[in-house]
Amino acid sequence: MTKRYLFADAETHNAGKEYSMPAREFGRLYQYAWDDGPVVLTEDYDEFVAVVREADYVVGHNIINFDLSWLFGTESLESLQMCLDRKVIDTFVLASLVTPAPYMYTNAQGSTVFDAAKPERAMKYLSLDNLAHQFNLPGKVGSLKDLAKKYNPAKTLVSNLDYSLIPTDDPEFREYAEGDIVAVRALYRYLLKLLKEQNYPGEYIWREMAIWGINAQISRNGILVDTAAAQDRVDELAASRDKMMKWLVETHDFPTEGKAPWATTQGKTVILDVLAESGITPDTHPEWPRTPTGALKLGGDELIALTTGTDAFEFGQAMAMLKGQRSLAQLAMDSTHPDGKVHPDITCLQRSGRTSVQRPGLTVWSAHGDGAVEKRYFVADPGTKMLEVDYSAADARAVAAMSGDPEFAKRLEPGADAHEITGRIFFGDEAYDADPETSRHTAKQINHSVAYRIGSKKLAANVGITVEEAKEFLRLYRDTYPWVARWQDNATQEGDTFGFVSNDWGRRMMVDEGRSFTQSCALIGQSTTREILFDGLIRIVRYDLERARWIRATVHDAVVFCLPEDRADEHAQWVCDTMSTIFKPKTQLGQAIDFSVSRGPLADNWFECSH
DNA sequence: GAGAGTAGCGCC
DNA sequence: AAACGGCGCTAGTCTC
Numbered sequence: 123m124t125k126r127y128l129f130a131d132a133e134t135h136n137a138g139k140e141y142s143m144p145a146r147e148f149g150r151l152y153q154y155a156w157d158d159g160p161v162v163l164t165e166d167y168d169e170f171v172a173v174v175r176e177a178d179y180v181v182g183h184n185i186i187n188f189d190l191s192w193l194f195g196t197e198s199l200e201s202l203q204m205c206l207d208r209k210v211i212d213t214f215v216l217a218s219l220v221t222p223a224p225y226m227y228t229n230a231q232g233s234t235v236f237d238a239a240k241p242e243r244a245m246k247y248l249s250l251d252n253l254a255h256q257f258n259l260p261g262k263v264g265s266l267k268d269l270a271k272k273y274n275p276a277k278t279l280v281s282n283l284d285y286s287l288i289p290t291d292d293p294e295f296r297e298y299a300e301g302d303i304v305a306v307r308a309l310y311r312y313l314l315k316l317l318k319e320q321n322y323p324g325e326y327i328w329r330e331m332a333i334w335g336i337n338a339q340i341s342r343n344g345i346l347v348d349t350a351a352a353q354d355r356v357d358e359l360a361a362s363r364d365k366m367m368k369w370l371v372e373t374h375d376f377p378t379e380g381k382a383p384w385a386t387t388q389g390k391t392v393i394l395d396v397l398a399e400s401g402i403t404p405d406t407h408p409e410w411p412r413t414p415t416g417a418l419k420l421g422g423d424e425l426i427a428l429t430t431g432t433d434a435f436e437f438g439q440a441m442a443m444l445k446g447q448r449s450l451a452q453l454a455m456d457s458t459h460p461d462g463k464v465h466p467d468i469t470c471l472q473r474s475g476r477t478s479v480q481r482p483g484l485t486v487w488s489a490h491g492d493g494a495v496e497k498r499y500f501v502a503d504p505g506t507k508m509l510e511v512d513y514s515a516a517d518a519r520a521v522a523a524m525s526g527d528p529e530f531a532k533r534l535e536p537g538a539d540a541h542e543i544t545g546r547i548f549f550g551d552e553a554y555d556a557d558p559e560t561s562r563h564t565a566k567q568i569n570h571s572v573a574y575r576i577g578s579k580k581l582a583a584n585v586g587i588t589v590e591e592a593k594e595f596l597r598l599y600r601d602t603y604p605w606v607a608r609w610q611d612n613a614t615q616e617g618d619t620f621g622f623v624s625n626d627w628g629r630r631m632m633v634d635e636g637r638s639f640t641q642s643c644a645l646i647g648q649s650t651t652r653e654i655l656f657d658g659l660i661r662i663v664r665y666d667l668e669r670a671r672w673i674r675a676t677v678h679d680a681v682v683f684c685l686p687e688d689r690a691d692e693h694a695q696w697v698c699d700t701m702s703t704i705f706k707p708k709t710q711l712g713q714a715i716d717f718s719v720s721r722g723p724l725a726d727n728w729f730e731c732s733h
Numbered sequence: 734g735a736g737a738g739t740a741g742c743g744c745c
Numbered sequence: 746a747a748a749c750g751g752c753g754c755t756a757g758t759c760t761c
Contacts, residue, residue, distance in 0.1 A: 233736085233737085233761095235737080236737085236738075237737095237738080240752080240753095241752075241753085242752095242753075242754095243737095279734080279735095280734080280735070281735095380756075380757075381755080381756065381757095382741095382755075382756050382757075385740075385741080385755090385756055385757055385758095386756090386757065386758090387757085387758080413739080413740065413741090414739085414740090415739070415740090417739095417740085419740090419741085420740090420741085421740085421741055421742075422741085422742080445741070445742065446742070446743090447742090448742065448743065448754080448755085449754085449755075450743090450754090453754075453755090472751060472752065473751080474750090474751060474752095476745085476751065476752075478752070478753075479753080480753070480754090482753090482754090483743095483744085483752090483753040483754060484744095484753095485743095485744055485745075485752070485753070486742090486743050486744045486752085486753050486754065487743085487744075488743070488744075489744070489745080490744095493743080512745095516745090517745085517750090570749080571749055572749080573749075573750080574749035574750045574751095575748070575749065575750090576748080576749040577747060577748050577749080578747090578748095579747085579748090580748085580749065581749085584749090636748095637748085637750095639747080639748050640748060640749060640750065641750065641751090643750085644749085644750035644751065645750075645751080647750080648745090648750070648751060651745095677744080677745070678744085678745045678751090678752090679745065680745085
């Protein structure tokens with residue numbers, strides 16, 4: 123029997139309210155069409171749910187993260203099951219793979235957008251409106267924003283528009299809703315054409331729908347916030363800021379306008395004046411680093427370095443402290459929904475497929491040092507214990523696996539010390555043994571640098587050696603790991619030739635013109651880690667869909683869970699076993715490499731469980 | 734007023 | 746010939 127495709131979309135209250143409103147109230151107007159059939163508009167929630175359940179395939183734009191995510195209620199696992207069962211075709215996800223946002227494009231308003239591939243900006247490129255514009259597709263009619271303005275009080279800010287004020291019987295609104303379905307149907311067919319032309323592996327597309335489905339589930343699960351603890355942190359930071367600002371005003375007549383006076387034009391002038399008084403100018407300090415646009419860098423690190431040993435040191439320290447303050451606790455509170463949880467938006471729009479997490483961006487939360495206490499106000503649900511697991515040196519393991527370099531693999535064996543190994547290559551055994559601690563510290567810096575193919579000049583500058591010494595080390599490193607070097611060269615060539623590189627699962631990743639030397643290897647390494655992590659999560663949810671509720675966050679090579687308190691130890695062991703794997707690339711040169719996760723203690727908040 | 738691009742902090 | 750990757754969040758600035 124012929125499979126039936128349902129093209130579907132819904133108009134709703136403002137996004138974000140789905141966590142404080144029943145689904146049948148949150149949805150306002152539903153649009154759908156079967157195959158080539160006419161577009162049906164309905165306000166009947168039950169009718170819409172029924173057709174979605176009846177369809178062999180549901181096709182829509184951003185439906186995994188949005189429409190299907192609330193349709194069955196935010197406590198439901200049904201949409202995740204649909205993604206795993208290959209019943210959902212999200213044109214937003216499909217477009218992200220076959221027509222990812224380019225570096226630059228011209229939008230419907232005629233303005234040119236640069237740096238458009240960055241995930242925040244890629245959202246706009248991948249919007250139904252823009253894709254319809256880019257590919258000259260029929261359907262989209264009018265602007266929802268303009269319509270909302272008509273029904274909101276005069277002078278309402280765009281960011282405050284209430285979309286639920288548009289009457290569902292407004293003819294323009296209904297025309298817009300209908301046009302959405304026409305556009306998404308045209309887009310789907312256009313993307314299929316691209317898919318076929320590119321010979322993109324279909325298996326990867328289905329797997330990607332499942333991964334977005336898991337991420338949507340993670341969003342719905344959310345993380346409980348201890349708002350009292352977050353408020354304490356906000357107050358604590360404000361107090362130290364006030365004290366520091368007071369001192370700056372008294373001693374340097376520092377401006378106080380705005381939240382970041384040091385970032386204003388006036389503030390920057392005062393900083394430069396204070397430094398100049400102590401004889402610190404670009405002339406006396408030609409090594410003073412500059413920003414990409416040529417301005418003098420005034421970051422905390424620069425100010426400390428420049429003022430050390432001068433009268434201005436106390437000033438430099440004060441500025442560094444203020445610039446280092448971040449409002450994470452405030453962000454956490456601002457992102458908390460009425461159910462007491464954050465429900466971050468999760469997308470896989472980074473070119474490597476790594477997840478972007480926003481509102482709040484959990485991937486930027488401090489993991490080490492003093493700032494790590496910020497994690498304390500993310501807490502385990504009642505009746506659960508929090509667990510964090512991670513893959514150690516994941517990207518290096520990916521390189522070992524893909525390159526098949528047996529010597530490089532030795533760095534990752536149990537008990538091996540990768541930093542020491544690099545240190546011995548760099549310093550030689552004799553010098554290394556003379557001062558192991560300093561040598562190892564330098565080597566740690568170097569390891570991060572060589573992973574991304576640093577050049578001799580920058581390496582020399584970073585580590586404080588001559589360019590000749592850096593060159594010699596890079597040569598030695600390549601000699602020690604010839605198969606890694608070969609793999610890097612091949613990846614670079616692949617990126618240069620095709621404009622993209624592929625990982626072992628079939629993901630294609632765009633490489634910017636002229637940046638293949640450093641970008642190609644990085645993308646393959648990062649994406650391999652990403653795929654291994656999601657393979658693990660897929661195993662978890664396929665074993666038992668209910669356990670999808672355990673997953674609370676992913677941070678590139680780490681996953682946070684909330685496990686039922688009863689038998690939490692046993693569950694933790696099961697999670698580790700299920701996430702761990704041995705990766706053997708399909709490529710001929712590759713080798714099998716162990717990707718085991720290690721775990722922290724079971725705890726009641728994120729800070730405790732990651733320490 | 735809103736969108737775009739910039740700087741500077743942080744994460745893996 | 747040389748080449749350190751991928752991001753998010755905030756605030757202030759520029760432009761239309």
